[in-house]
Amino acid sequence: MRSWPVTVEPNYDESLSSWLLRLAMAQGCDPLILSGWLWPAKRIWTLDVDRGLTEQDIAPLCEVTGVTGSVVEQTCLRQLVSRYVEAPLRPNLSWPWVLSIGSRNRLRTGGLQYCPRCISEDRDPYYRRKWRLAWHTCCAKHGIQLVDRCTACASPLEPHRLHASDVHLGICATCRHDLRSVAGEAANRDALRFQEVTDEALDRGTTTYGGREVSVFDWLNAARFFIAILRNRERHVGEAVRSLVERMGIARHAEARCATGLALEMLPVTERTPLLSLAWTMLSVGPDEFVSQANSLGLVRSQLVDERQSLKGVIVEVLDRLPERSVKRRRSPIASSGPKSRQAVMRMFARLERKRRVQKVDVLS
Numbered sequence: 001m002r003s004w005p006v007t008v009e010p011n012y013d014e015s016l017s018s019w020l021l022r023l024a025m026a027q028g029c030d031p032l033i034l035s036g037w038l039w040p041a042k043r044i045w046t047l048d049v050d051r052g053l054t055e056q057d058i059a060p061l062c063e064v065t066g067v068t069g070s071v072v073e074q075t076c077l078r079q080l081v082s083r084y085v086e087a088p089l090r091p092n093l094s095w096p097w098v099l100s101i102g103s104r105n106r107l108r109t110g111g112l113q114y115c116p117r118c119i120s121e122d123r124d125p126y127y128r129r130k131w132r133l134a135w136h137t138c139c140a141k142h143g144i145q146l147v148d149r150c151t152a153c154a155s156p157l158e159p160h161r162l163h164a165s166d167v168h169l170g171i172c173a174t175c176r177h178d179l180r181s182v183a184g185e186a187a188n189r190d191a192l193r194f195q196e197v198t199d200e201a202l203d204r205g206t207t208t209y210g211g212r213e214v215s216v217f218d219w220l221n222a223a224r225f226f227i228a229i230l231r232n233r234e235r236h237v238g239e240a241v242r243s244l245v246e247r248m249g250i251a252r253h254a255e256a257r258c259a260t261g262l263a264l265e266m267l268p269v270t271e272r273t274p275l276l277s278l279a280w281t282m283l284s285v286g287p288d289e290f291v292s293q294a295n296s297l298g299l300v301r302s303q304l305v306d307e308r309q310s311l312k313g314v315i316v317e318v319l320d321r322l323p324e325r326s327v328k329r330r331r332s333p334i335a336s337s338g339p340k341s342r343q344a345v346m347r348m349f350a351r352l353e354r355k356r357r358v359q360k361v362d363v364l365s
């Protein structure tokens with residue numbers, strides 16, 4: 001295989017898809033042509049290519065670009081995710097804390113976000129690998145919130161649908177709006193703090209929770225536990241849990257905008273931001289104060305742990321300090337027969353909205 005005429009090296013923290021797209025544009029060809037030529041048997045833009053390629057698929061890419069396999073690996077999400085996940089990464093399952101692209105054919109429902117000021121300062125706009133992580137909601141450099149939709153047409157970011165004639169990645173693939181022109185809203189201070197602490201933990205492998213050194217795996221599990229409490233507090237958990245959240249420094253009606261019930265990795269940045277901000281407040285309180293407040297309210301483990309949640313790490317030790325279970329409650333047989341709550345309707349609507357784009361493609365194809 002001969003080398004390509006124009007060599008483009010991946011930038012610092014550039015995602016694999018971003019680099020592939022810039023490579024295609026530099027050769028003056030559409031992304032589909034480039035991928036079809038490199039991997040004729042695969043439809044890589046229907047997959048989350050940012051996760052990583054197989055060794056077999058990396059080989060032709062190295063050959064035509066002259067870039068080494070280890071440099072290509074630095075662009076892959078699996079290199080980051082493997083630092084905070086204990087089980088082997090499964091290609092067919094979603095990965096924790098990686099934003100879901102929700103793809104069907106080449107159409108997506110989300111997964112990418114960007115800082116307008118970063119890409120407007122880039123000589124050749126590119127997507128950062130860390131923007132794919134769910135705890136990233138802001139740009140620490142510019143102090144603004146990340147953007148995950150085109151502000152002109154509200155479409156998700158789908159740079160893989162751009163053409164060579166678009167010249168660079170700072171363009172909306174649906175309406176051709178210049179994504180660099182967005183002013184950006186100020187970052188949420190607590191969400192940014194959580195992002196910075198978690199990034200540090202990812203680099204070092206550890207951080208501190210309640211004065212104790214914990215692994216990044218433990219830290220993220222604790223964060224997910226508090227996020228679940230925040231999301232559940234308006235649903236079926238009862239007054240004591242709402243009081244606990246309040247005693248941990250969160251106003252009773254603090255906006256969490258989490259009515260849809262989608263997994264954290266599917267939420268838009270505007271919904272993840274308040275959740276992560278409030279989770280930071282709850283983590284900052286520390287485990288001793290959390291246990292003390294929960295005990296004073298007479299809470300037991302089963303009131304705080306969602307049965308679908310498989311908790312691991314230090315948060316399990318913290319919860320072990322609470323009584324196991326009170327008298328088992330039986331769900332009222334008439335509980336499900338009444339009119340649905342506003343939150344239940346919002347959750348159904350969000351799921352339908354994600355399916356709607358996908359079905360539109362099926363009808364057209």
Ligand SMILES: [Zn+2]
Binds near residue numbers: 116117140143
């Ligand atoms: Zn920025």
Ligand SMILES: [Zn+2]
Binds near residue numbers: 154155174
């Ligand atoms: Zn647009």
